[in-house]
Amino acid sequence: MQIQIYRTNSSSYQDSNFFKMEKEELESVPGVKYLKSLTEANESDPFVLISNTHTEPTELPLTLLDKTVLMIHPNSGHDNFPKTFVENVDFPIIVGNPIRSNAVAEYTLSSIFHKFTPIKNHSHWSSDRKWDRGLLRDQKVLILGYGEIGNLIYQSLLPLCSEVQVFDPFVKTSAKNVFNKLSDNLIKDKNIIIVAASLTKSSRSLIDQNFLKKISSSATIINAARGEIINEEDLINWMKKNEKSSAYLDVFNQEPFSPGYMLDMENVNKTSHIAGVYDYLNEDIVKFEKKIVSEFIQSHSKGEVEKFLDKNKNIVLTGKSINYL
The missing domain is CATH 3.40.50.720 (NAD(P)-binding Rossmann-like Domain)
Structure with missing residues (x-):
């Protein structure tokens, strides 16, 4: 199985060098293809989506979501994810609190x-x-x-x-x-x-x-x-x-x-929303993404996705774990 990774949005501190680094690191994981555009996508292969605070999940195409097996949200805040979206999707969402x-x-x-x-x-x-x-x-x-x-x-x-x-x-x-x-x-x-x-x-x-x-x-x-x-x-x-x-x-x-x-x-x-910004932030974001993708692919190949989710339960966003009232 080949995994297609597509980043839905980027932040102002992520330039072309960041995307180059992200592509190189993620494609070093066997079975991963990093897409710069959805026009490069293979219709038969599943997706891992990477989002951020600018992502509007409900505006993502249903055809894309139907083929998504994992979403990585390498941010601490996840208030842009509506409760209904989280509860209804068929894939786990991993948030980047540790970063x-x-x-x-x-x-x-x-x-x-x-x-x-x-x-x-x-x-x-x-x-x-x-x-x-x-x-x-x-x-x-x-x-x-x-x-x-x-x-x-x-x-x-x-x-x-x-x-x-x-x-x-x-x-x-x-x-x-x-x-x-x-x-x-x-x-x-x-x-x-x-x-x-x-x-x-x-x-x-x-x-x-x-x-x-x-x-x-x-x-x-x-x-x-x-x-x-x-x-x-x-x-x-x-x-x-x-x-x-x-x-x-x-x-x-x-x-x-x-x-x-x-x-x-x-x-x-x-200050200007800088509390979580530091010199090696982009490197740490990519390391986190690579770690999650690698673990997910390995667990998927062994039929042990539940073990993967349990291991990362503190950062898995689901309808039951997300804090909504």
């Missing part, structure tokens, strides 16, 4: 250290030896989401902060600090709020005026997940009333944000 998890976790941790422990260069010896900073030891943290990124952040902050708690309505765990219900007591007086959740119907505008009035008036909010999880108008109003608060925002309701957006707010640090 950017460390990068996004590091962005979040960098934001925290930038806020609480900024290190200034001393041009001469400081006789008073003062350092105006807060200690993480005294901070109470709430992480929204307990996937790969949320878990990394949780494990990193747990030894450093006085309290680290997690809200995730979907995760099943016996961990004492992870909660499925967002109670007032869970939110109350938190100093650091970290968004590490997927965008779902239940998480959209999760952080609104009702949420904000319960946390510390000097809280730091960090969002490198999805912009729509925060009601930006409510956040702006709250931060203008609470000048000791701060926010590190990498994602927004509208992207790109307009020139000068929030520029008058000194307590807001904005």
Whole structure:
């Protein structure tokens, strides 16, 4: 069996060199042909589709989907996949959560250290030896989401902060600090709020005026997940009333944000959806794709696709595992 791989969309940071690398690496797997265009397709061979956040799954031709045996979505966010699409297709969808998890976790941790422990260069010896900073030891943290990124952040902050708690309505765990219900007591007086959740119907505008009035008036909010999880108008109003608060925002309701957006707010640090971007991102994307394709083909040839799906169950998107309400 020959597998035809077709990429439905690309991102702005993926140029011709990326496609050349992707083609070479994937075609190094026996039985794989990489298509630049569907006009190159062989009607008798099955497809593996590679998507991204710009892909509109429901707009893909039914003739293509009928011949698809696997879809690889090498992104963490999958809110562009409607529930009905995921439930109705006859092939598994593998999401790329592991690719950017460390990068996004590091962005979040960098934001925290930038806020609480900024290190200034001393041009001469400081006789008073003062350092105006807060200690993480005294901070109470709430992480929204307990996937790969949320878990990394949780494990990193747990030894450093006085309290680290997690809200995730979907995760099943016996961990004492992870909660499925967002109670007032869970939110109350938190100093650091970290968004590490997927965008779902239940998480959209999760952080609104009702949420904000319960946390510390000097809280730091960090969002490198999805912009729509925060009601930006409510956040702006709250931060203008609470000048000791701060926010590190990498994602927004509208992207790109307009020139000068929030520029008058000194307590807001904005970046351009870069939390998951790093020097070797494209190489890691291709490595992930190659690994999944290789494992899938091997398991298919042995009649062990179920073992492949079980091995990758944490990153397999199905109607039962996707978080929709």
